[in-house]
Amino acid sequence: MGVAEKDGIILDQVVHKELMIVPSASKTKDDVIHELGSLLFKQGYTSDEEAFIDDVYVRETEGMTGIGQGIAIPHGKSNAVNETTIAVAVLENEIEWETLDGKPVKVVIMFAVTDHDTNMTHILLLQEIAKLLAHEEFVDELVRVKSKDELHELFTANK
Numbered sequence: 001m002g003v004a005e006k007d008g009i010i011l012d013q014v015v016h017k018e019l020m021i022v023p024s025a026s027k028t029k030d031d032v033i034h035e036l037g038s039l040l041f042k043q044g045y046t047s048d049e050e051a052f053i054d055d056v057y058v059r060e061t062e063g064m065t066g067i068g069q070g071i072a073i074p075h076g077k078s079n080a081v082n083e084t085t086i087a088v089a090v091l092e093n094e095i096e097w098e099t100l101d102g103k104p105v106k107v108v109i110m111f112a113v114t115d116h117d118t119n120m121t122h123i124l125l126l127q128e129i130a131k132l133l134a135h136e137e138f139v140d141e142l143v144r145v146k147s148k149d150e151l152h153e154l155f156t157a158n159k
Contacts, residue, residue, distance in 0.1 A: 011128055012156035014085045018043050020148045024089035024108075029097050033057070033074060036087040036110040045087075045112055048080040052112065055080065066099030069139050073129065075111030077122065084113050084121060086129070088155075090145055106143045 019039060026032035033056055041049035055076035066072040087110045094104035113122045132138050145151045
């Protein structure tokens with residue numbers, strides 16, 4: 001497995017198997033936000049589950065996080081976050097989400113960003129994920145993964 005390192009962000013430092021749910025049985029946007037928020041808390045990446053989830057909802061009011069192609073990227077910048085990371089859920093069934101293309105979501109990539117992290121780290125992390133999502137073959141594989149191992153490999157292999 002390679003290290004995806006670009007612009008100083010090493011994706012396998014922020015992409016962890018213990019923060020992946022494959023498949024997720026969540027049936028609504030609220031379900032999956034709470035499921036990933038809870039997972040981040042249980043794994044020690046956040047210190048306050050509800051505070052972090054509240055910060056995700058604050059960000060949701062500022063604009064669409066459904067970026068199209070079946071992908072949503074909700075995120076929370078919060079003092080409840082202990083370490084900047086992402087949590088990923090590949091849903092069993094597509095769910096409704098406000099998206100740029102008006103289509104439902106199959107994969108949710110939740111960003112958890114520490115309050116004291118520089119904006120640059122957050123921006124670079126978003127850029128890295130955006131670069132991956134710009135590749136049609138990556139997105140095609142992403143919505144079809146069947147295991148955490150497969151998902152982790154997809155994110156951390158050299159592109």
